[in-house]
Amino acid sequence: MPGHATPAPDSRAADPGGKTVLQPDDVGRVLDRIAHQILEKTHGGADLVLLGIPSRGEPLARRLASRIEAFGGVPVALGTLDITLYRDDLRSKAVRPLGRTVEPAGGIDGKLVVLVDDVLFSGRTVRAALDALTDLGRPRAVQLAVLIDRGHRQLPIRADYVGKNLPTSATEQVRVSLTETDGADRVTILEEAG
Amino acid sequence: MSRHLLSAADLTADQAWEILDSAEQMDAIQNREVKKLPALRGRTVVNLFFEDSTRTRSSFEIAGKWLSADVINVSAKGSSVSKGESLRDTALTVAALGVDALVVRHNASGAVQRITEWVGCSVINAGDGTHEHPTQALLDAFALRRRLGDLAGRHIVIVGDLTHSRVARSNVLLLHTLGAQVTLVAPPTLMPAGVAGWGCTTSWDLDATLAGKVAGDVDAVMMLRVQRERMSGGYFPSEREYAIGYGLGSARLDLLPEHAPVLHPGPMNRGLEISSVAADSPRSLVLDQVRAGVAVRMAVLYHVVAGADPATELEVRA
Numbered sequence: 001m002p003g004h005a006t007p008a009p010d011s012r013a014a015d016p017g018g019k020t021v022l023q024p025d026d027v028g029r030v031l032d033r034i035a036h037q038i039l040e041k042t043h044g045g046a047d048l049v050l051l052g053i054p055s056r057g058e059p060l061a062r063r064l065a066s067r068i069e070a071f072g073g074v075p076v077a078l079g080t081l082d083i084t085l086y087r088d089d090l091r092s093k094a095v096r097p098l099g100r101t102v103e104p105a106g107g108i109d110g111k112l113v114v115l116v117d118d119v120l121f122s123g124r125t126v127r128a129a130l131d132a133l134t135d136l137g138r139p140r141a142v143q144l145a146v147l148i149d150r151g152h153r154q155l156p157i158r159a160d161y162v163g164k165n166l167p168t169s170a171t172e173q174v175r176v177s178l179t180e181t182d183g184a185d186r187v188t189i190l191e192e193a194g
Numbered sequence: 195m196s197r198h199l200l201s202a203a204d205l206t207a208d209q210a211w212e213i214l215d216s217a218e219q220m221d222a223i224q225n226r227e228v229k230k231l232p233a234l235r236g237r238t239v240v241n242l243f244f245e246d247s248t249r250t251r252s253s254f255e256i257a258g259k260w261l262s263a264d265v266i267n268v269s270a271k272g273s274s275v276s277k278g279e280s281l282r283d284t285a286l287t288v289a290a291l292g293v294d295a296l297v298v299r300h301n302a303s304g305a306v307q308r309i310t311e312w313v314g315c316s317v318i319n320a321g322d323g324t325h326e327h328p329t330q331a332l333l334d335a336f337a338l339r340r341r342l343g344d345l346a347g348r349h350i351v352i353v354g355d356l357t358h359s360r361v362a363r364s365n366v367l368l369l370h371t372l373g374a375q376v377t378l379v380a381p382p383t384l385m386p387a388g389v390a391g392w393g394c395t396t397s398w399d400l401d402a403t404l405a406g407k408v409a410g411d412v413d414a415v416m417m418l419r420v421q422r423e424r425m426s427g428g429y430f431p432s433e434r435e436y437a438i439g440y441g442l443g444s445a446r447l448d449l450l451p452e453h454a455p456v457l458h459p460g461p462m463n464r465g466l467e468i469s470s471v472a473a474d475s476p477r478s479l480v481l482d483q484v485r486a487g488v489a490v491r492m493a494v495l496y497h498v499v500a501g502a503d504p505a506t507e508l509e510v511r512a
Contacts, residue, residue: 082219085233085261085496095501097212098219135228 018175021166022187027147027178030163031060034145035067037161042112047140049077049111053129054099059180060147061116077104081115081136086128103136113139114160118176120146123157148187150174198310199498200319202328202367210332210371213493217336220496221489223260231492233500234263237294242285243320244270244300249460249484250320250329254297257491263294263499281305282312289313295499298322303360316498324358324424330459331364333490335372337482338414341455346373349410351403353379353440354418354467357386358425361459362418366392377409381440383429400440404449412450416457417442417468437466444471455479 022030039045045068052061058080065076082099115129126144133142145161150168166189168174173190177183196204205213223229239258241251251267258265268288270276275284281300288296295316298306303323310317321327339345350369356362356378369376370393377395378385389396395409402408404415420436430436437443442456450456456468456477464470473480 085231090233090500093501095497098216098496101219101222131232135226135230137227 018188018190024185027185034161039072047111049113051079051081053117056118057116079104083128086131108139109137114143116145120149123153123155198317202331202364216493217489220492234261237263239263239265239295240293241267241297253487285309326364327360331368333486336486337479348374348413351377351415356380357384358421442472443469
């Protein structure tokens with residue numbers, strides 16, 4: 001498919017601005033730790049499925065999967081889960097383009113699914129992801145891994161694996177840049193929501 | 195994107211690609227156990243059909259239902275239309291039921307456009323007279339892209355009853371937007387007036403065109419239905435003569451390059467514009483087109499109906 005679906009990389013890596021809270025090396029170390037924690041908590045990750053939530057959860061899930069395979073020596077099923085059609089604000093916003101949903105080869109029935117996203121904020125994305133999962137199948141259990149937890153939850157949702165807890169004010173904006181989508185790894189806080 | 199989809203010309207290249215990309219995602223739902231997405235939950239879509247249809251109406255119905263909309267079919271037969279109600283009254287009556295979108299097919303060109311002037315909801319053109327059928331062009335582009343990859347620079351030949359074909363007009367417009375080159379082939383009597391302004395190569399010689407002697411190598415050929423119901427007669431001497439001059443038989447199939455698929459919007463007149471050999475060959479995209487119809491119409495409904503009203507959106511932002 002010609003690359004019309006993938007948005008062009010924005011300029012966030014070139015000029016991050018704001019306050020940098022994770023440098024490129026930090027992002028790598030944080031992902032190493034999360035991969036080890038997933039292996040530990042799932043007792044070796046036998047029936048593990050990683051589902052990245054587009055756009056930046058997708059490369060994060062891919063990186064976690066390759067780390068878990070390297071550390072644990074087990075193959076990890078990998079997929080993506082687009083939640084656009086499950087959002088609760090479809091009616092109040094302009095139409096958004098859809099992301100990709102790729103179900104892993106073995107499906108998700110009876111598996112331990114770990115959802116992977118970049119930032120956990122209101123919890124509404126994760127709520128939508130749980131609904132989307134229901135339509136794909138019935139996992140044995142669902143867990144959540146995020147690079148940044150910035151607080152301000154609006155729903156009773158918490159992450160099982162957190163890269164960094166980042167206390168923020170509601171008006172601040174957390175920007176996650178990744179090599180795959182933005183050219184370099186970096187997490188910054190910007191003063192005002194853009 | 196606009197609240198309506200009336201013409202393939204309404205779409206910019208970016209919008210068309212976005213619909214086609216969304217349709218790729220929508221298509222994946224066909225392999226799922228639960229064929230349901232919540233995007234249009236609580237929305238009501240009415241299929242208002244003043245003309246017969248199988249695939250367009252049923253695929254719009256399935257598309258709406260898979261997106262969780264409530265879908266109601268109103269057809270001219272068995273409704274107040276057969277009692278002499280005017281188009282305006284019928285449209286206003288249906289809209290007054292509180293619908294979010296009307297999907298309209300009518301035998302008069304421009305009727306769907308007129309309806310947008312009367313009702314406040316979204317309107318999607320599902321074929322108006324000999325004018326346009328934009329979702330058919332989108333699903334053709336979808337099926338073509340799946341087979342050929344990128345459509346830019348591709349050469350598509352459209353053959354047959356061009357005068358009465360809304361499918362041809364919408365396809366010409368959309369294929370142009372997507373960067374493809376189009377050649378139209380028809381007997382002189384079925385070549386539309388003013389075709390010179392369409393920006394296409396035209397020819398009366400199907401064999402030469404398929405062999406690449408008119409406008410270069412062919413990447414796909416689209417056969418159109420001979421629309422007997424719109425013909426008052428006299429366009430060609432006999433069906434047999436039409437089939438000999440413009441039907442896609444096995445000899446013409448062999449003129450095409452190896453990679454070139456055959457399309458037909460259906461319903462097919464086998465033995466007239468297309469032979470069974472062509473219709474059932476591995477080159478044929480006919481069933482792919484039908485399948486694409488659901489995914490593409492889901493994408494169109496999503497883009498036209500799901501988001502906020504542009505007016506409301508401004509209020510929310512302010």
